[in-house]
Amino acid sequence: MYIIIVGAGKIGFFLAKRLCGGKHTVSIVDKDKLVCEEIAKELEALVVCGDGCEPQILEEAGIEQADVIAAVTGDDEDNLVICQLAKEKFRVRRSVGRINNPDNEHTFAELGVDVPVDSTKIIAKIIEEEVSFSDFVNLMSFKRGKLAIVRVDLPADSPVIDKEVKDIKLPLDAVLVSILRGEEVVVPKGDTVLKTGDDIIAITTVGNEPQLLTLLIGKI
Numbered sequence: 001m002y003i004i005i006v007g008a009g010k011i012g013f014f015l016a017k018r019l020c021g022g023k024h025t026v027s028i029v030d031k032d033k034l035v036c037e038e039i040a041k042e043l044e045a046l047v048v049c050g051d052g053c054e055p056q057i058l059e060e061a062g063i064e065q066a067d068v069i070a071a072v073t074g075d076d077e078d079n080l081v082i083c084q085l086a087k088e089k090f091r092v093r094r095s096v097g098r099i100n101n102p103d104n105e106h107t108f109a110e111l112g113v114d115v116p117v118d119s120t121k122i123i124a125k126i127i128e129e130e131v132s133f134s135d136f137v138n139l140m141s142f143k144r145g146k147l148a149i150v151r152v153d154l155p156a157d158s159p160v161i162d163k164e165v166k167d168i169k170l171p172l173d174a175v176l177v178s179i180l181r182g183e184e185v186v187v188p189k190g191d192t193v194l195k196t197g198d199d200i201i202a203i204t205t206v207g208n209e210p211q212l213l214t215l216l217i218g219k220i
Contacts, residue, residue: 004066006052007073027061053081063090072098083113152200159218166190171211174204
């Protein structure tokens with residue numbers, strides 16, 4: 001994929017580094033000339049120095065051929081403008097916008113950002129889960145609140161323990177994305193067997209979480 005990342009702070013840099021390693025074509029935009037020069041030395045990526053809110057700068061970064069744009073600056077207003085420009089003017093298929101102020105999540109979703117990422121909310125929910133010993137946590141929603149990424153911790157009495165994924169009848173519009181098993185990340189396949197203590201990461205439609213929870217845990 002061709003991916004444009006606007007904002008070359010720590011998040012933007014490590015995101016670019018990871019995506020470059022995954023054999024994607026990456027373009028990075030940032031206002032800071034010194035930051036751009038340093039990144040250009042370290043990564044095999046197109047680096048454009050300029051304001052990502054300006055269409056001309058996005059064009060220099062290759063926006064017309066981009067599949068995804070990720071606006072991860074420290075300014076929510078900039079991130080929103082960048083995502084809207086990408087979607088409405090350049091018809092980029094997918095936009096990801098970093099949210100620094102959790103109060104802005106609804107605005108991002110309503111104004112068409114495909115995946116608003118509120119890291120504060122995600123971290124808070126994970127902390128709350130650990131403190132409350134909850135079996136289920138909704139990590140984030142996207143597609144204007146229609147889809148949710150959820151995490152389910154399988155207890156010992158889960159009805160799916162020791163079952164293969166292919167034998168589990170998931171609710172409509174639910175998909176198992178990954179399994180966190182200790183320090184290991186398992187990509188679920190048909191013959192993958194679920195075990196006690198597995199942390200299941202799944203995508204489901206919003207409102208469908210209770211059915212998924214009942215299937216994986218046996219209770220609501």
